Amino acid sequence: MKLNERSLAFYATCDSPADNAGFLYKRGERHTAYHRRWFVLKGNMLFYFEERESREPVGVIVLEGCTVELCDSAEEFAFAIRFGGAKSRTYVLAAESQAAMESWVKSLSRASFDYMRLVVRELEKQLEEMRWGPAGGCGGCQGSAGSWKPKTLGLECSPERLPALPAVLPKENGCAVWNNAPGEDLLPNTSGCDGHDDEGNPRPPPLPPRRQASSSEASSARAAMAESPSTFCRLHERYGREVARLRQDWLERRRGHR
Amino acid sequence: AVLKKRLVKLVVNFLFYFRTDEAEPIGALLLEHCRVTKEEENVFSISFIEEPERKYCFECDSEEQCQEWVEALKRASYEFMRRSLIFYRNEIQKMTGKDPLEQYGISEEARFQLGAHKD
Numbered sequence: 001m002k003l004n005e006r007s008l009a010f011y012a013t014c015d016s017p018a019d020n021a022g023f024l025y026k027r028g029e030r031h032t033a034y035h036r037r038w039f040v041l042k043g044n045m046l047f048y049f050e051e052r053e054s055r056e057p058v059g060v061i062v063l064e065g066c067t068v069e070l071c072d073s074a075e076e077f078a079f080a081i082r083f084g085g086a087k088s089r090t091y092v093l094a095a096e097s098q099a100a101m102e103s104w105v106k107s108l109s110r111a112s113f114d115y116m117r118l119v120v121r122e123l124e125k126q127l128e129e130m131r132w133g134p135a136g137g138c139g140g141c142q143g144s145a146g147s148w149k150p151k152t153l154g155l156e157c158s159p160e161r162l163p164a165l166p167a168v169l170p171k172e173n174g175c176a177v178w179n180n181a182p183g184e185d186l187l188p189n190t191s192g193c194d195g196h197d198d199e200g201n202p203r204p205p206p207l208p209p210r211r212q213a214s215s216s217e218a219s220s221a222r223a224a225m226a227e228s229p230s231t232f233c234r235l236h237e238r239y240g241r242e243v244a245r246l247r248q249d250w251l252e253r254r255r256g257h258r
Numbered sequence: 259a260v261l262k263k264r265l266v267k268l269v270v271n272f273l274f275y276f277r278t279d280e281a282e283p284i285g286a287l288l289l290e291h292c293r294v295t296k297e298e299e300n301v302f303s304i305s306f307i308e309e310p311e312r313k314y315c316f317e318c319d320s321e322e323q324c325q326e327w328v329e330a331l332k333r334a335s336y337e338f339m340r341r342s343l344i345f346y347r348n349e350i351q352k353m354t355g356k357d358p359l360e361q362y363g364i365s366e367e368a369r370f371q372l373g374a375h376k377d
Contacts, residue, residue, distance in 0.1 A: 002285030010308040011290045016337065019369040043290070043336030043369075044270065064270055110367065113270035116339050123346035123358055130353055 012040060012047040012057045019043070020107040022100060023052075025075065027092040034075060034094060039104075044113045046081075061091060063111040070105065077101040081108065131242075261317055271336050273304070287314065294331045302328045343370060 020041040025034035026048065038052040044064060047057040061081060071080040077095040082088075095101035264284075265276040271290060274283040291307040302324055303313040318324040332338070347370065350358045359365040 001283055004287050004306065006308060007288050007291065007306045010306070011288065014291065016291075017368075043340070045288075062272075107368065110364070110369070113336055113339070116336065116343065116369075119359075119362070119364075120339050120343045120346065123343060123350060126358055127346050127350055130350070 008045075008047075008060060009056045011042060011045065012049075012060070013055065016042065019111065020104060022104070023096060024048075024100075024104065025094040025096075027075075027094075029089065039093075041107055041111060044111050044116075046108065046111070063108060064113060066112075068105050068108045070101075079105050259315070266316070268330060268334055271334055273331070273334075289331065289334045290337055292335070294328055296324065296328050300324050302331075304331065340369065 018040045020039075022039060023036055024039045026037050027034050037058070038049040038054070040047045040049070040057075044062060046061040046063055048059050048061075049057050063081070066081050066083045068079060068081055071078050071092060073092065073094070075092075075094040077098060077100065079093055079095070079101060081091040081093070083090070093104070095104055263278055265278050267274045267276070267283075271288065273287040273289055275285055275287075276283045287304065289304070293305050293307070293310070295303050295305070295313075297303050297315065300318045300321055300323075301315060302318070303315045305311070305313045316327070318327060347358055350356075357365050359367075359370060364370065
């Protein structure tokens with residue numbers, strides 16, 4: 001299967017911060033000898049290099065749908081990345097200390113895209129509820145404000161389950177009070193590129209993501225889309241107006257400070 | 259350039275493409291550090307930061323479908339999600355005075371920090 005390898009190599013070696021990095025011993029596929037490699041975890045991709053200074057990774061493990069577990073091995077501080085499926089490989093790795101092993105197991109367990117998406121959705125929901133009020137206030141959002149069941153996909157990777165949502169948050173006067181002193185680095189952009197849009201301005205906060213329906217998507221995507229489309233349209237509209245106004249305020253304030 | 263009909267699937271931060279009658283993908287594009295651009299009618303392109311002249315072009319059946327794909331792909335990267343999370347976390351913290359990740363015990367995770375550092 002073809003991959004855009006140059007882009008993968010770029011992601012591995014560019015100066016975006018790594019979520020973990022260090023030497024690990026990797027057990028070979030055919031021979032059981034361990035080889036010391038430099039590992040770099042970025043997002044849901046675990047790259048490994050022959051040497052720390054190598055300019056390109058020799059391999060990558062995509063951390064979706066896997067479990068990370070300690071394993072019984074002659075090698076000390078060993079752990080395994082295990083994929084389901086009959087033909088799938090198990091990667092056995094060993095750290096150089098107990099602390100390193102624990103650090104890697106923790107960061108690898110939470111590395112999946114699905115896990116990140118769950119957390120983002122959870123925070124989005126909290127933010128929406130704080131701004132527009134919980135289920136009742138939205139006129140149509142299904143009443144799941146009191147509890148939230150995390151989907152299983154990707155959660156095998158994480159040791160703790162996300163607890164239920166907090167109780168109803170106090171309403172403001174229907175309009176959230178935003179602290180109008182954002183830093184530039186706090187506003188994400190909606191384009192795929194780093195940095196800003198064409199004018200060099202940071203883009204306003206993203207709307208809740210819509211994903212192309214696909215059978216291999218996690219069921220959590222379907223759950224999010226089960227709510228009535230018109231409700232989301234209304235939310236988007238209100239949210240968008242609020243955001244546009246705040247952005248205007250912010251830009252004006254910046255100009256005022258020059 | 260010849261247009262070939264493909265089945266295209268967006269799964270996490272990968273765009274898989276298949277021949278229409280095959281179960282295994284021909285290939286995949288990792289969607290990190292890429293730019294998604296609306297081109298002419300029904301067409302969008304994906305290019306990558308390390309090779310910006312090279313465009314992967316896709317023609318859709320309708321303008322609506324094209325817009326849907328552009329929006330979905332712009333939000334498809336892990337790095338985009340990370341930025342969103344950091345932004346939401348910060349907003350909630352400003353409004354409530356509390357870090358919303360604390361209740362999940364993940365507030366110290368490197369990946370959720372504003373200016374995460376390399377080892």
